Amino acid sequence: MNEGEMADAAGTMRVGCAGWSLPSAHAAEFGPGGSALQRYSTRFSMVEVNSSFYRQHKPETYARWAQSVPADFRFCVKIPRAISHEHALVATAPLLDAFLxxxxxxxxxxxxxxxxxxxxxxxxxxxxxxxxxALRRRSNAAIACEPRHASWFTAQADAMLAGQGVARVAADPARYPLAGEPGGTRDWSYWRWHGRPCMYYSAYEEGDLKTLAGRCRESAKAGPAWIILDNTAHGHAVGNALRLQGILMQTDPTHRRPD
Incomplete structure (x- = not known):
């Protein structure tokens, strides 16, 4: 595998949530396990770790998480705000080393x-x-970027991201027209749906999820698609992710989910 290249095959779609908290309303839809993460991994094949944005976790914590999930399970880990916000990506080598x-x-x-x-x-x-x-020199993991300023949605910025092998996130709600579509490298795509109309709080309707499924299916023709539901504030992410998974499996039996 080349640096930053997705190990998943083209056509693969992974669905998951931002975090692995399981609302009681959906608890029965997951298999047994000694922790919420273990139970979560009986239905989903990926998860996004957002807590790393706010605080540094011990290496032993990451190792324990890795041992808690099946071999085919994958984590996306959010880069700390100390790097993205406080240092604005400048002079971050020591912070990157500590995080990685x-x-x-x-x-x-x-x-x-x-x-x-x-x-x-x-x-x-x-x-x-x-x-x-600098990040590529330190890690072989694929990289996704969710910019939120209008200046990132230009041909020049997109070419830079593509040249670095970075996938620009397809986000919902989209702040700008192009923000809702995958950008950067087209070898793979990363979708983050935050809830609409109220970010983090609103549940998606059936029609929204069917639209997302169709768009991700089309995107996955070029390479694997990773899809995160981030409307976690009222626990809707899990229900929406389960339904999206069901929609994808109705028409695509190769959709990636744990056995």
Whole structure:
């Protein structure tokens, strides 16, 4: 596998949530396990670790998580805000080393590193490309980026991301027209749906999930698609992810979920 290349085959679609908290309303839909993560991994094949954005986890914590899930399970780990917000991607080598000292303990279950710059962070090609090169030197994980400033949605920024092998997140709600579509490298795609109309709180309707399924199916023709439901505030992410998984499996029996 080349640096940053997705190990999943083209056509693969993984569905998961931001975190592995299981609402009681859906608890019966998961298999047994000694922890919430173990139970979560009986139905989903990926999860996004958002807590790493706010605090540093011990290497032993990542190692324990890796040992709790099946071999085919994958984690996406969010890059700390100290790197993306406080240091604005500049002079971050020591912070990257400290972060990756833990995250890399996931071993081959580490699938993606997610960078989410603040909405105020305008595109600076020199800074961004230098950061991604530094990250590439330290990790073979694939990289996704969810920019939130209009200046990132240009041909120049997209070309830089593609050249670095970085997938630009397809987000919902989309702040700008292109923000709702995958960008950067087209070898794979990463979708983050945050809830609409109220971000993090609203549940998606059946029609929304069917639309997402169709768009992801089309995107997966070019490479694997990873899909995260982030409307976690009222526990809707799990229900929406389970339903999306069901929709995908109705028409695509190769959709990736744990056996």
């Amino acid at each position: 000292c833990g995250a890399e303990r996931l071993g081959d279950r580490l699938g993606v590193l997610l960078l989410q710059p603040p909405p105020s962070a305008a595109y600076d090609g020199r800074v961004a490309s230098a950061f991604f090169r």
